[in-house]
Amino acid sequence: MIKVVLLGLGNVGVHLAEAFINSRQIDLVQIYSRTNRPGSSSIESIPLTNKIEELELADVYVIAITDDAISEFSEQLKFKNGLVVHTSGNVPLNALKCNANKGVLYPLQTFTKKQDIDFKNIPIVFEVEKQGDLQVLEKLSKSISDHTFNLNGDQRKYLHIAAVFANNFSNYMYNLAYDICEENGVSFDLLKPLIMETALKVQTVSPKDAQTGPAVRNDKKVIENHLQLLNKKQKEIYTLVTNSIIDSFK
């Protein structure tokens, strides 16, 4: 059993807590949280503290707090044994300022507290500073996910940017579509199957091969029609993305 202390009970923390509790290879010995814990009976069974000096001994300390707070928070961890990891896609390993060994355990997913998630399907990216820690972090990763990847810090950073495009920006495209529907009395429900199909397609086909639409056909007539119907902001994004598609596929 890998003894784990979890530090933080935000969105990521709550999901990690449940994944740790559900894993037979992990003994979640303690949770550190400054605020009250959210009500989940399984999480309530784990000893809680809000004092750094009361942290239990563990093999791995998993920090699941906001990016900006990681560095300062880790300075308070004075112990030298065990492995301290943060869970951010965007923060370098050496942002950790603790005395113990350092690592990263980054679950690549958008978490919403209320939504149940099967952690087994979430890719976990892990990184260690010292090769001697690789085994324990790999074992920890594999005990909660079926998809684990040992990437270096640069790769993780680029992966995080790629995730911004694949998740945040694609969701923003849904936002723009939503507004266009709303403004014209059309239900967004009409687009839902198309959105699912678009995401489903790239599970098996490369996004390049899946690209359709007026831009990839360089259909200037349709593009011109569309531009005339959009407001300034929509037009700006439509133009840039369309030109970029035309440029990529020519």
Add this chain to the structure above:
Amino acid sequence: MIKVVLLGLGNVGVHLAEAFINSRQIDLVQIYSRTNRPGSSSIESIPLTNKIEELELADVYVIAITDDAISEFSEQLKFKNGLVVHTSGNVPLNALKCNANKGVLYPLQTFTKKQDIDFKNIPIVFEVEKQGDLQVLEKLSKSISDHTFNLNGDQRKYLHIAAVFANNFSNYMYNLAYDICEENGVSFDLLKPLIMETALKVQTVSPKDAQTGPAVRNDKKVIENHLQLLNKKQKEIYTLVTNSIIDSFK
């Protein structure tokens, strides 16, 4: 039974043919195609012609050809009985230049010939010029899809633009993510569950409520970090979309 003649056997035509054949309320009496039909045993059982003057009598003639060809093609249809519909999201109803009554039957989906699709889940948008034709086209739509919507031409036009954002542009965001992964030796597989989750979320939550990421948090530090790592083209899109998100959510 609604007697249907299908004109065109491209991507949309092939899927429509199969949906018509599978519907008990539709009698697909004939297919018109200038080229050879693609091999599907059910489609091969339907009489085929490549001569306009040999078209059979039918209640509805469904034109499934490329947008640009619809107008000119429809001019060749000299008969006055029945209802002629095209299947485009972007072409106005009155682009049809036939003598018979006019309508639109637009299935909102990206079709790939090879991929099997359950037509029942595809939203169908329909429109008629004359109210008297509403019933037959509604019945036809409902016989192949569980999601049918009677929209006017303007609404359909805007829906088509919304679909460009929701489908083509979100897929292009996957493209950009794919390239960033490739350039850095990271498998695109890592992003696949995130992409599915992003699409799944907006099936029940509005895209506005589902928006996450550095832009919606206006996290200038992360945004600045990301921009430094991107090439010119990636940076341009990242900047515009990020600013647009910041602007929308402030």
